[in-house]
Amino acid sequence: MAVYISDAGDGRIIARLTGEIDHHSAHWLRMDIDTAIQDRSPKELLLDFSEVSFMDSSGVGLVMGRYKNMKERGGRVVLANMPEYIEKVMNLAGMDRLLNER
Amino acid sequence: MKKPSNEMKLIFPSLSENERLARVAVGGFISSKNPRMDELSDVKTAVSEAVTNCIVHAYRDTVGLIELTARLTEDGVYIKIRDRGCGIEDVKKAMEPLFTTLPDEERSGLGFSVMESFTDSISVKSKPGSGTTVVMVKKLRSRI
Numbered sequence: 001m002a003v004y005i006s007d008a009g010d011g012r013i014i015a016r017l018t019g020e021i022d023h024h025s026a027h028w029l030r031m032d033i034d035t036a037i038q039d040r041s042p043k044e045l046l047l048d049f050s051e052v053s054f055m056d057s058s059g060v061g062l063v064m065g066r067y068k069n070m071k072e073r074g075g076r077v078v079l080a081n082m083p084e085y086i087e088k089v090m091n092l093a094g095m096d097r098l099l100n101e102r
Numbered sequence: 103m104k105k106p107s108n109e110m111k112l113i114f115p116s117l118s119e120n121e122r123l124a125r126v127a128v129g130g131f132i133s134s135k136n137p138r139m140d141e142l143s144d145v146k147t148a149v150s151e152a153v154t155n156c157i158v159h160a161y162r163d164t165v166g167l168i169e170l171t172a173r174l175t176e177d178g179v180y181i182k183i184r185d186r187g188c189g190i191e192d193v194k195k196a197m198e199p200l201f202t203t204l205p206d207e208e209r210s211g212l213g214f215s216v217m218e219s220f221t222d223s224i225s226v227k228s229k230p231g232s233g234t235t236v237v238m239v240k241k242l243r244s245r246i
Contacts, residue, residue, distance in 0.1 A: 023154045054146065056154065057212035058209075058210075064208065085144075092219060093210055093212055
């Protein structure tokens with residue numbers, strides 16, 4: 001599990017998540033993403049799930065936490081490229097109504 | 103003679119790296135049933151949630167053993183996950199969607215909701231001070 005963070009210009013950053021997201025790995029992902037938010041103060045954080053092979057509700061906690069963090073700074077979170085099984089977990093939490101999807 | 107059903111038992115300490123071990127073991131175990139991808143993913147997710155609950159809640163601030171039993175049935179899989187941890191005061195409350203005792207740790211409160219929606223039945227038995235047993239049953243529609 002790793003996250004690759006890149007600058008997309010116009011105050012946007014892209015966090016490309018890879019591997020499996022569970023309670024064990026969410027801890028490290030949270031630290032890496034929050035460090036990037038702290039350092040770069042983006043207006044938009046795009047979380048790219050295209051290379052995530054597994055996710056349980058710990059991933060929902062991860063997204064909710066980043067949503068809160070970005071909102072406090074006046075920014076927003078966008079979810080992108082979610083495989084069907086990830087969308088299923090996200091929708092249980094009503095994340096589809098809370099966040100923007102691309 | 104009736105063919106004996108396949109069964110496995112896995113006992114491991116409540117370390118977070120074992121969340122993966124548990125779901126991968128069950129995923130491998132049910133593969134002989136030739137499940138569909140979405141069924142395999144549902145089972146792995148439900149197991150991951152149950153084991154995470156043991157680690158995060160049952161054995162909070164301590165490490166104890168988690169016992170996982172899986173058995174293939176005629177039309178699916180039976181999974182039992184048992185801990186000897188702190189137990190749950192109010193199981194009904196704990197199973198409410200978005201209820202969590204640990205919001206500061208970014209727990210979404212969706213563990214039981216995921217287990218309920220991703221399996222066909224779930225039963226939770228718990229006694230404060232003695233531990234919790236979660237039993238889940240999932241039908242697997244084998245492919246032709």
